[in-house]
Amino acid sequence: MTPAARIGAAIEILDRILGGAAAEQALTGWARANRFAGSGDRAAIRDQVFDALRCRRSFVALSGGAESGRALMIGALRAEGRPVGEVFSxxxxxxxxLSAEEAANLASAPSYEALAELVALDCPDWLAPALRDALGEDFAQVMQAMRHRAPVILRANAARGSRAEIREALAREGIESIPHPLANHALKVTGNAQKIRNSGAYSDGLVELQDAAPQAAVEALPLKPGMRVLDFCAGGGGKSLAMAARNRGHYVAHDAAPSRMRDLPVRARRAGARIEIRDSAQLATGAFDLVLIDVPCSGSGTWRRAPEAKWTLGPDRLAELVGLQARIFDTAARHVAPGGSLAYMTCSLLGAENRAQVAAFLARTPGWRLVTNRLYSPLDDSDGFFGALLMRD
Ligand SMILES: C[S@@+](CC[C@H](N)C(=O)[O-])C[C@H]1O[C@@H](n2cnc3c(N)ncnc32)[C@H](O)[C@@H]1O
Incomplete structure (x- = not known):
């Protein structure tokens, strides 16, 4: 496909997404209907679609038109300083x-420098006060970073080798990486990231795809050999696997939607980890030294990877999530043994889901104290992520 034809495809896919389709679904649907497109075409189209979704507000403003796939790609070309007419030929x-109307809109559209701050930062108006509150003076820098692609980060599986050894194994397969300073086992991929999923290093359990901030948050947990650990919202098991790689212990995974853990046995086998899966009825009160709750959240820390969420989140959904997080906090806390710990994690930047959630739990639950908490952001070269550690008396 020519570069212009790829932009044509991105326009078609963006229109489907703006019409309500999920991004992944729209991309897969397009690929199925256009089998002539090779893997290079599909990857390039995907990048264009995701770039446009990250910068949806500013790109539309730069086109001067109403929101549509064409407006987004006109704005994208303008943002790159490329002549629009060369592609829209x-x-x-x-x-x-361009139609006469599109050409007139483009001619009267403001430059990027002249856009209002929240438009230029691609920040939804209603979320700006909460984000400013959570990020303080870093607000503009973090929101600007959220307009760009996230790096690919791996966790080198300590059960399979040192970070240096695993880095060499990746290099032998043509995958280049450098150590990431945030976490002891994190590798930032600098070349051939597309080879990871089909690599021997991946299928042999040497690496998992995991951002640096959750790795750092897991490294900060007070894990000791032989501990009884419950991953209460285990999902695909990313945190269980990261904990099990650190220490021998008794790891139990649980999730309200057990089907989400369906790949966990295979992933654990690949990684050489032992993780037991239990349902709610099999979880005794006060039975664990450490309970981890990686709760459902707005995903505002991962807008670079899942940019649709930035535009689809609304106040009602956020309030619903905050309520669910509080209920999970209360339920999970009952499984912590006296003297044990509760780790609360989100991939959100918002205070309501992070510090305020922890403060509310402490206020309504006697016998607990806060040990540490930390908010990570793209300024740490990671996703937005929050981790808090609480201890039971
Ligand atoms: C952020 S995801 C977990 C991701 C996972 N820890 C990982 O690292 O791959 C949140 C998970 O919480 C689960 N969940 C939702 N409500 C829950 C509840 N009331 N109790 C336990 N788990 C719940 C969801 O099914 C989802 O899998």
Whole structure:
């Protein structure tokens, strides 16, 4: 496909997403219907679609038009300083030339420098006060970082080798990486990230895809050999696997939706980890030295990887999530043994889901104290992520 034809495809996919389709679904649907597109085409189209979703507000403003796939790609070209007419030529599979209305809109659209702050930062208006509150003077820098692609980060599995050894194993397969300073086993991929999923290093359990902040948060947990540990919201088991790689212990995974843990046995086998799966009825009160709750959240820390969430989150959904997080906090706390710990984690930047949630738990639950908490952001070269450790008397 020519570069212009790829932009034409991105326009079609973006229109489906703006019409309500999930991004992954729209991309897969397009690929199935257009089998001539090779893997390079699909990867390039995917990047264009996700870039446009991250910068949805500013790209539309730069086009001067109403929101549409074409407006997004006109804005994207303008943001890159590329002449729009060269791509919107109508030649072959290139997008049709600009209509008179589109051309007039583009001619009168402001420059990026002239956009209002929240438009230029691609920040939804209603979330700006909460984000400013959580990020303080880093607000603009973090929101600017959220407009760009996230790096690919791996966790080198300590049960399979040192970070240096695993880095060499990756290099032998042509995957380049450098140690990430935030976590002891984190590797930032600097070349050939597309090879990871089909690599021997991945299938042999040497690496898992995991951002640096959750790795750092797991490293900060007070894990000791032989501990009884419950991952209460285990999902795919990313945190269980990271904990089990650190220390021998008795690891139990649980999730309200057990089907989410379906891949965990295979992943654990691959990683050489032992993780027992239990349902709610099999979890005794006060039976664990450490309970981890990686709760469902807005995902505001992962907007670089899942940019749709930035635009679809609303106040009602956020309030619903905050209520659910509080209920999980209360339920999970009952499984902690006296003197044990409760680790609360989100991939959110918002105070309501982080510090305020922890403060509310402490206020309504006697016998607990806060040990540490930390908010990570793209300024740490990671996703936005929050971790708090609480201890039971
Ligand atoms: C952020 S995801 C967990 C991701 C996972 N820890 C990982 O590292 O891959 C949150 C999980 O919480 C689960 N969940 C939702 N409500 C729950 C509840 N009331 N009790 C336990 N788990 C719940 C969801 O099914 C989802 O899998």
């Amino acid at each position: 109508g030649d072959g599979y290139a997008p049709a030339p």
